[in-house]
Amino acid sequence: MPIYRLLQNLPMGPEEVDRMAAAFENALRTVGIQDRNDPMAEMIAKKIIEIGQIGVRDPAEISARAIQELGM
Template sequence: MPINRLLEASELTPEQRHVYELAFNATLRKLDLVDRRDPLCDLVARKIIEIGSSGVTNALVLAEIACKQLDPR
């Protein structure tokens, strides 16, 4: 799973990591991305981390913002 690999070196708490993982999975579901090897999944993971580092701490809000930024339909 791309987000875990990206979070390995971070200084996030286990709770923060969990929020990022929940947001990542929710975003993948909303964007209908199933294959975790798809390069788009890496893009989603990076976007979740970017948004989370701006201060957003709610997994559902993280996922919603990521979806809007990645799929503006």
């Protein structure tokens, strides 16, 4: 799964990782991506991390913002 690979080198605690993973799963489900190796899945993961790092804490909000910012 792209999000865990991308998060492994960032200074985040378990709660933050869980929050990002939940947002990632929600976003993939919302846009209908099932293949975690799909290039769009990695784009979503990067956007979720970007949004999560600016202080948004709610996984649903992170997911919604990522989808909106990516124009999906």
